[in-house]
Amino acid sequence: MAAAFFSMLPSIPYPPEQDGRWSPVTSTIDWCEENYIVTQYSAEIVNTLTNLLFMYLAAKGIRSCLVHGHDTVFMVAFIGYLLVGSGSFLFHATLKYPMQLVDELSMIYTTCLMNFATFSYGKSRRYSTFLAMALISIAIFITLYYHYLQDPSFHQNAYALLTAIVLFRAIYIMEVNIRPQFRSKEREAANPRPRGGSASLKAQDDARDLATLRTMWKMIAFGLGIFLGGFAIWQLDNEYCSKLIKWRREIGMPWGFVLEGHGWWHLMTGTGAYYYIVWGIWLRHHLNYKQNEYELLWPNFWTVPDVVRRGFSATSGHVKDRKKEL
Template sequence: MWSLPFIPYPPAKAGFWSPVTSTLNWCEEDYYATVYAAEIVNSLTNLLFMWLGIKGIISCRRNGHDQVFLVALLGYLIVGTGSFLFHSTLKCKSFDTLSWSRLVDELSMIYTTCLMCYASFSYSRPTGVRLVLAISLLSLAVFITLYYHYLQDPVFHQNAYAILTFVVVFRSMHTMEVTLRPKWRRSREEDRLERQRNGEKVPTKERQHYENVRDTKILKTMWFMVTYGLSMFLGGFLIWNLDNQFCSQIRRLRRTVGLPWGIFLEGHGWWHIMTGIGAYLYIVWGIWLRHCLNQRQDEYHLRWAHFWHIPEVIRTTPGSENGVARDKKST
């Protein structure tokens, strides 16, 4: 028998934004906490996106990261803002003043992933290849937008987002390994000898040893970040699907335990929190990997003292152990 003190769920009522016109309505009950937010938990959990988006944009500008990541973080911020508006109002009528809130919520995820795809595949490519890639990804984004607006089927959006994310993440994993794993550098010994014969500058054995140790540490932390981020994504996706499949049972359970405890059973809210963290980790990983590709590991390092903190790639200051992530203590 439930024994902790609780507040019973209030009866259903009309809200400020009534009637609900969205073709999608998640498992959270509408307007039970306030008349000003249709889904209060699903709305407020988007504040994490908005906070991390602003934090990331400020960090990107302060530390001089590539502009493509600034645009990606702006897209991340738009995802949270659009989702906040959609879940607050559940309005999706044609020509409604907030009719595009749902599309902004969902399609911004596609656009941000396309930007990260461009960042991953365009690096060090000739101008012509980058132009073709940009046009191709822009065309893909337009196609997904128009086709999704026509279908109004969230399954199509989920599949498109999953495929794009899969391609970008595994491409970045491959790039990370080839760039940082010392054994791949050892396989380039012939290139080193060729550069030496041509009178080009090559690192000494001592410098090469230092770089191997440094990059092995960076690689270990990056793999932890990738594993952590993917776990958050997949865990959030699992919770969201359970929320969809067993909504009626979960609603009954929430009403049994009452408020505030029922808030912890809002699966779509957990999806926002977990994917928000996972997506932000991926962008930070992309920023750090780009600096590694540019051979700037001694100029930047990852500040991430504990896994429950928010990581940040910052410029290395004097005395920071030659750029090895001095603030990274727990992983």
């Protein structure tokens, strides 16, 4: 039905799959998108261009870290995020094995970095050093073993495991440090804003923290949902590749581009990963008792979130003069 509708729209017929500027293919994976159908300079044009979202969101995140003074580890995370998008751009444009390694291994390294940021928070220097050495060892092992196996499923499983570990750990930290009934006495005592025994002030802070948790859980649910949705579409792309190619050729360009499942994977997982880093920034400010200095800008689900200093003016690019909130 849908194919019949799109076939009635003005379209450009798909040319035959052909060689291009970067032929032959040396990567261990050749995706469902047909090669060099639009230009000889990009093997998979849709899979290539959808990585521009990674680059845009990475630039947005790096700028936010510079302007608003977020912890350095998140700046490094956004740089890693940029490397993921750039590596994937080059990989899908060329389908060369070295570019495949840049794409896939940068995902592993960035996730290891987020594991360090999550597990090292509040720990001693000795513990953090040991953790860093352990994660570097894991990254080196994955790099060497993946290069030896050249099996994409190994990379995908390793990435999924590292992502799940850091996600569940961050959720645990969020709950035990922000939810009032889970907070320890040590956490309460570390609060630089003494409440002076005021029950009303404590109730206000607890209500604020519960509201924050509700918004954080919305971010987690939305980011994880769109991430897993992209993964599901990618799996359908793998499973029904021959049928999708047939439908694309019946529909013609550019409408057939909508059926490029791996391109949707880039758009959706790129968005989900960005949500995770921004959530990590907001969580870190709460853990540092700076929740009154920063705010989350996320008016609706159709906009990407950002954590900014309170009173920040987007037009002037600096914080407005105003009294600090107590």
